Amino acid sequence: MIGLLMTIFSPIIGGLISGVERVVKARMQSRVGPPILQPFYDFFKLMDKRPIMIHSFHASMGVMYFISAWFAFAVLMLGNDLLIAVFFHVISILALSMGAFSVRSSYSIIGAMRELIHLASYEPVVILCVVGLYLSTGSFDISVILSSSNAPIFTLPLLFFAFVGAIPMMLHKSPFDVAEAHQEIIGGPDIEYSGPFYEAVYTGRWIENVFVYFLVFLFGGGNFILGAFLVVATFLLVTLIDNSTARLDYQRMLKFAWVILIPMAVFNIFFLALGGN
Amino acid sequence: MANIFIFLSIVLPIVFGFIIWFRQCDKVSGLLTYSLLPILTFMGFYVYSVDASIYIHTIGLLDFFIVTFDFFLLIYFAWIGMQRKSNLVIFLAIVQFILLIMVISIAPEVNTANIYVDKLSAMIYLLVALVGVPIAIYSLKYMDYNEKRKHTFIAIVVGFLGVMNFIVSVNNIEWFFTLFELTTLASVVMIGYRGDKESINNSTLALWMNQIGGVAILFSLLIMIKDFGVYHFTDLWQLDKTTITMAAFGFLSIAALVKGAQLPFHKWLLGAMVAPTPVSAILHSATMVKIAPFLLLRLSPVIQDTLLSKLLVLTTGFVFVAAAVFALTQNNFKKILAYSTISLLGLMMLAASIGSSMAVTISIILIIFHGIAKGFLFVEAGILEKLFKVKYIEDMNRLLEKAPLTLLFIIFGFLNMTFVPFGSFIGKWLMIEEASNFLSKGSSVLLIALVAIGGVFLSVLYMKVIGVAIKHHRFSKIKVYPQPKNFLFVSVWYYAILSILTIFIAPFIANFVSPIAIFITGKANGLYADGLSLVLGNSTLEFWQIIGAMILLIAIHVAPFIFKFKNVEQVHPYNCGEITKRDAQSYDFNFINNYESKINMIAITLFISVLIFGGNLL
Numbered sequence: 001m002i003g004l005l006m007t008i009f010s011p012i013i014g015g016l017i018s019g020v021e022r023v024v025k026a027r028m029q030s031r032v033g034p035p036i037l038q039p040f041y042d043f044f045k046l047m048d049k050r051p052i053m054i055h056s057f058h059a060s061m062g063v064m065y066f067i068s069a070w071f072a073f074a075v076l077m078l079g080n081d082l083l084i085a086v087f088f089h090v091i092s093i094l095a096l097s098m099g100a101f102s103v104r105s106s107y108s109i110i111g112a113m114r115e116l117i118h119l120a121s122y123e124p125v126v127i128l129c130v131v132g133l134y135l136s137t138g139s140f141d142i143s144v145i146l147s148s149s150n151a152p153i154f155t156l157p158l159l160f161f162a163f164v165g166a167i168p169m170m171l172h173k174s175p176f177d178v179a180e181a182h183q184e185i186i187g188g189p190d191i192e193y194s195g196p197f198y199e200a201v202y203t204g205r206w207i208e209n210v211f212v213y214f215l216v217f218l219f220g221g222g223n224f225i226l227g228a229f230l231v232v233a234t235f236l237l238v239t240l241i242d243n244s245t246a247r248l249d250y251q252r253m254l255k256f257a258w259v260i261l262i263p264m265a266v267f268n269i270f271f272l273a274l275g276g277n
Numbered sequence: 278m279a280n281i282f283i284f285l286s287i288v289l290p291i292v293f294g295f296i297i298w299f300r301q302c303d304k305v306s307g308l309l310t311y312s313l314l315p316i317l318t319f320m321g322f323y324v325y326s327v328d329a330s331i332y333i334h335t336i337g338l339l340d341f342f343i344v345t346f347d348f349f350l351l352i353y354f355a356w357i358g359m360q361r362k363s364n365l366v367i368f369l370a371i372v373q374f375i376l377l378i379m380v381i382s383i384a385p386e387v388n389t390a391n392i393y394v395d396k397l398s399a400m401i402y403l404l405v406a407l408v409g410v411p412i413a414i415y416s417l418k419y420m421d422y423n424e425k426r427k428h429t430f431i432a433i434v435v436g437f438l439g440v441m442n443f444i445v446s447v448n449n450i451e452w453f454f455t456l457f458e459l460t461t462l463a464s465v466v467m468i469g470y471r472g473d474k475e476s477i478n479n480s481t482l483a484l485w486m487n488q489i490g491g492v493a494i495l496f497s498l499l500i501m502i503k504d505f506g507v508y509h510f511t512d513l514w515q516l517d518k519t520t521i522t523m524a525a526f527g528f529l530s531i532a533a534l535v536k537g538a539q540l541p542f543h544k545w546l547l548g549a550m551v552a553p554t555p556v557s558a559i560l561h562s563a564t565m566v567k568i569a570p571f572l573l574l575r576l577s578p579v580i581q582d583t584l585l586s587k588l589l590v591l592t593t594g595f596v597f598v599a600a601a602v603f604a605l606t607q608n609n610f611k612k613i614l615a616y617s618t619i620s621l622l623g624l625m626m627l628a629a630s631i632g633s634s635m636a637v638t639i640s641i642i643l644i645i646f647h648g649i650a651k652g653f654l655f656v657e658a659g660i661l662e663k664l665f666k667v668k669y670i671e672d673m674n675r676l677l678e679k680a681p682l683t684l685l686f687i688i689f690g691f692l693n694m695t696f697v698p699f700g701s702f703i704g705k706w707l708m709i710e711e712a713s714n715f716l717s718k719g720s721s722v723l724l725i726a727l728v729a730i731g732g733v734f735l736s737v738l739y740m741k742v743i744g745v746a747i748k749h750h751r752f753s754k755i756k757v758y759p760q761p762k763n764f765l766f767v768s769v770w771y772y773a774i775l776s777i778l779t780i781f782i783a784p785f786i787a788n789f790v791s792p793i794a795i796f797i798t799g800k801a802n803g804l805y806a807d808g809l810s811l812v813l814g815n816s817t818l819e820f821w822q823i824i825g826a827m828i829l830l831i832a833i834h835v836a837p838f839i840f841k842f843k844n845v846e847q848v849h850p851y852n853c854g855e856i857t858k859r860d861a862q863s864y865d866f867n868f869i870n871n872y873e874s875k876i877n878m879i880a881i882t883l884f885i886s887v888l889i890f891g892g893n894l895l
Contacts, residue, residue, distance in 0.1 A: 050846070051842075051844075051845045051846070052845065052846050052847075052848050053842065053845050053846075053847060053848070054751045054847065054848065054849075054850050055749070055750075055751040055752075055753075055847060056840045056841050056842045056845075057747075057749070057836050057837050057840065059840075059842055059845065060836050060840035060842075061833070061836065064829070064832060064833055064836070067829065068829050068833075071825055071826075071829060075822055075825075079817070079819060079822055080815065080816060080817055081816040081817060081818065083706060083709060083710065083816075084697065084706065084816075084818055084822065087696075087697045087702060087706065088697055088822075088826065090695075090696065090697075090736060091696060091697065091826065091829055091830065091833075093740075094696070094740060094830075094833065095829075095833055097740055097744060098740070098743060098744065098747055098833065100744075101743070101744030101745070101747050101748055102677075102747045102748055102749060103748070103751075103850050104748060104749075104750065104751075104850055105850035105851070105852040106852060106855075106857055107852060107853060108850070108852075109744075109748070112744055113741070113744070113864050116737045116740055116741060116744075117737075117864075119733065119736065119737060119740075120733050120734065120737045123733040123736075124729055124730035124733055127709065127729040127730075128725075128726075128729050128730075131709065131712075131713045131716070131725055131729060134713045134717070135713065135716060135717055138717070139815050140710065140713075140815065140816045141815045141816065144815065186853050191851060191852075191853070192850055192851055192852075194851075262730060266725075266726045269716065269722075269725065269726075270722050273716045273717065273722050274722065
């Protein structure tokens with residue numbers, strides 16, 4: 001029941017996260033920042049705009065991105081296998097990058113290609129994270145993970161940090177926002193969307209926020225207070241890093257993921273598996 | 278009845294091949310090729326539905342005939358070597374000749390049936406019928422476009438189907454060797470079919486590499502006969518697993534790795550891409566290379582939980598990752614497909630060498646779905662080449678405007694290789710779950726790292742290729758150009774099979790694939806179908822997820838045809854207001870080539886360690 005409600009309201013929750021993030025970001029920069037509901041004001045403004053598109057395929061892929069991101073979240077909440085939900089997430093990336101590839105715009109295409117590099121960077125970490133949760137709790141089932149008495153974070157500290165390191169890649173936060181890179185490729189895959197279609201992509205990103213922070217929540221196991229603490233702490237940390245670092249190029253991102261994050265995750269898993277023997 | 282059907286499955290295609298070759302006429306070729314589709318499918322189903330191992334004793338004359346044939350084959354290889362001035366080929370042929378004489382001189386008389394057909398063989402019969410025959414049908418039209426000796430080609434393709442059915446039915450490893458060499462011959466003839474310099478060179482390469490596989494089988498036979506006194510698969514399973522030596526199996530695994538084009542022996546499969554496309558489809562992705570995982574599946578009951586199996590897992594797992602990485606650097610469409618074949622063959626062989634009931638199931642799922650999807654993709658690659666003159670990724674730029682229907686099929690094929698809920702995804706998913714399961718018991722620790730990180734490169738690769746082709750002008754009209762009926766039939770055939778199997782994937786896996794694995798390993802794998810949902814322990818791939826993903830992906834790949842927003846104004850791409858040449862292309866990943874020699878070194882090391890440590894030769 002909670003899962004169903006979460007799924008239905010996930011765009012709203014994601015919008016709130018986005019709003020809070022903007023406020024927190026502003027406070028970190030000693031600004032007041034927009035109201036928390038600003039993303040929703042933006043939403044209504046964009047929906048009111050005259051719809052413009054390059055061609056139907058491009059526009060439809062923006063909508064498909066939103067739908068498949070939402071569907072992936074539904075699978076996460078309503079299904080019982082975490083791993084499948086992670087693979088569903090790739091479908092939304094497919095829609096986004098196909099849309100971005102389909103227009104004759106250099107920035108959009110570069111952005112799409114970088115989006116794939118993002119995928120190659122964070123996907124293994126996320127899968128290893130799921131495997132780690134399995135090792136720690138004995139199940140891929142979310143309800144089992146959320147009722148386990150010992151929080152996975154205590155057996156998976158390195159994996160957790162690896163995952164936190166991958167979050168900026170998943171959510172396009174500095175220093176790993178190479179696919180969006182506003183000053184460089186002007187939003188990458190988003191650049192050619194406008195009006196309601198842009199709103200679809202934008203809302204899709206909100207859902208990704210919820211998706212990612214829900215995975216963080218799982219590290220708390222049955223201890224929901226700990227889970228909530230982890231989410232808030234991670235959120236603040238990611239926002240802080242986003243505020244205080246400059247963008248790296250995609251090679252560095254790929255190297256960071258494959259040389260530091262993945263070995264960290266694998267090491268944690270090895271340690272756990274051999275210890276459990 | 279089953280015996281007759283097995284006999285016909287093997288002989289009928291060969292006979293048909295000869296008839297096509299003699300008559301050299303369109304009508305006969307068409308009739309015979311089309312008629313094989315229902316006949317072979319029916320016989321495959323019948324043999325599959327028999328719930329017992331089928332042993333067939335053959336007359337001694339056949340044994341004599343096959344051995345004699347083998348000697349002629351080796352002499353022919355030596356003759357090819359002399360013609361092409363390749364000392365390596367001659368040398369390997371002579372070595373094989375001598376080894377074969379040695380094998381025959383020490384081989385004892387054994388009263389075991391030479392033909393052994395179980396559900397696994399029947400599954401390959403079905404794969405040959407459902408995937409192989411349509412490719413033969415497809416070549417009926419394909420060979421009309423600027424190719425020589427059409428009917429000879431079709432005759433070889435059709436005849437090869439019989440050979441393929443034969444090799445998965447043999448129990449006698451000496452016969453297996455003969456047929457292994459015969460498939461090598463098929464490769465060589467087909468790769469060199471166009472007769473230009475490049476084709477000849479590549480076919481010579483394929484010849485000597487596969488000959489190494491042949492030598493490995495002969496070594497294995499010698500050791501096997503000397504150590505155990507048996508040379509049949511079924512006899513090997515009876516051996517006491519605690520005391521046997523592994524050397525023979527080490528050599529057999531090497532033969533499998535070579536046939537499966539695993540690094541560092543992958544060059545022959547890449548070279549094979551110069552052949553006409555039906556050859557790439559039937560020999561080098563859909564059927565023939567599947568002998569490699571098939572051989573390991575035959576060995577898996579014996580090598581399970583040995584050091585050899587662990588080293589094989591390491592080697593093939595490494596290839597799974599490395600070949601996918603290499604594929605990113607390629608710009609020839611067929612070579613991209615070849616590399617991804619090598620990569621996925623790695624995963625199949627990895628699963629086969631683990632040998633647990635679930636792993637065997639995974640291997641079979643991958644064999645089936647990879648076979649269908651790759652056959653499909655190669656067929657489309659051939660259509661691109663012949664109708665649209667597209668061979669390289671650069672030519673694929675804005676392909677949607679030129680060949681929307683073919684692109685639609687290609688995207689569907691790619692989706693089948695990696696996305697939820699298609700077969701290959703199921704294989705990958707179950708593999709990660711199985712590996713996690715091992716991990717929680719503290720074994721096969723490295724396995725998880727390989728299977729978890731390997732798949733992502735293939736996803737990136739496919740999306741990159743789709744991305745290049747999907748680009749189009751904002752006013753371009755997407756309309757379907759007429760295609761030859763034959764091409765359309767074959768494309769729709771594969772599309773339909775893949776869609777239907779995917780929707781009913783849960784009962785298919787639980788009721789068709791699982792029994793094969795149970796037959797091989799004798800243990801249940803814990804998979805079952807709950808209605809149309811697939812259940813494994815606590816995890817469920819529910820039907821709403823399957824159908825939801827199916828609808829999403831179908832909507833995505835037919836979007837150019839179905840989504841037409843009428844009332845929305847179309848504008849020029851914003852592109853930040855810059856007027857640049859809008860020919861941005863995807864990354865070529867050429868920097869990976871810097872690591873090629875290192876990766877090859879690792880592959881060679883692993884390869885040798887399989888033989889030396891796995892085979893316990895020290």
